[in-house]
Amino acid sequence: MSLADIFDGYIVDLDGVVHLGWEPLPGAVDTLRELSRRGKRVVYLTNEPRYARTSITSRLRGFGLDVAADSVVTSGWAAAIRVAEGGASVYVIGSAELRAEVTRAGGVVLSAADASTADRILVAGHSDFSYAELRAACRAGAAGAELFAANRDATFPMPDGPWPATGAILAAVETALGQSATAVGKPEPAIFRLAQSRLGPLTTVVIGDRPDTDILGGRRAGLPTILVGSAPVTAETRPDHIIADLPGLLARSL
Numbered sequence: 001m002s003l004a005d006i007f008d009g010y011i012v013d014l015d016g017v018v019h020l021g022w023e024p025l026p027g028a029v030d031t032l033r034e035l036s037r038r039g040k041r042v043v044y045l046t047n048e049p050r051y052a053r054t055s056i057t058s059r060l061r062g063f064g065l066d067v068a069a070d071s072v073v074t075s076g077w078a079a080a081i082r083v084a085e086g087g088a089s090v091y092v093i094g095s096a097e098l099r100a101e102v103t104r105a106g107g108v109v110l111s112a113a114d115a116s117t118a119d120r121i122l123v124a125g126h127s128d129f130s131y132a133e134l135r136a137a138c139r140a141g142a143a144g145a146e147l148f149a150a151n152r153d154a155t156f157p158m159p160d161g162p163w164p165a166t167g168a169i170l171a172a173v174e175t176a177l178g179q180s181a182t183a184v185g186k187p188e189p190a191i192f193r194l195a196q197s198r199l200g201p202l203t204t205v206v207i208g209d210r211p212d213t214d215i216l217g218g219r220r221a222g223l224p225t226i227l228v229g230s231a232p233v234t235a236e237t238r239p240d241h242i243i244a245d246l247p248g249l250l251a252r253s254l
């Protein structure tokens, strides 16, 4: 018996599980195709805030996976829905694709020049982060805007080692504003429930490579968890199962 025999719904992390950087990890695509062949349902849940859901769907399709657009949930998209509530005006530290997600969600995205009139600030990692953005967020915060973040991840994995992520930039913003953000992405249980709502009432498991986000969040949402890889765990982040890589789901080891 394998783990894939136990579960019918899969909430699967992307970075470090399905791909690393822009390259699929060995055996990951074949495993996901096999799950699909067996009638299993998969939702991808990523803390990646730089790319729109449509971009991530295209990337996965480029790997040869048959992925529906609504089976991808990102922290950027979930955060965009949250900050856009009520048609709010938002100053965004983040990529052009994230700003477009906020606009699609019904928010009014402000320029840096208008930041002091923002209802909310949204912070997300992106490679063009600048002091000018930090200053604009500072003006928005001083004028009373609420602070939100896509997540608190310090880094994300890349083939040449970890790269700074949203949490690193958020630390600068929180320090400058003297306030703590409401984070939307993993390990917050709400984003797992959002992902689960796309699967329906199936026996669902959370799969990820980060104990502090994937496993902790899955546990908080009351779901069983599988850790991919060998990251150290604590009592709070202990998974139900550990596999070396995604093909481990199909190994007959139970």
Ligand SMILES: [Mg+2]
Residues within 6 Å of the ligand: 013, 014, 015, 016, 017, 208, 209, 210
């Ligand atoms: Mg990951």
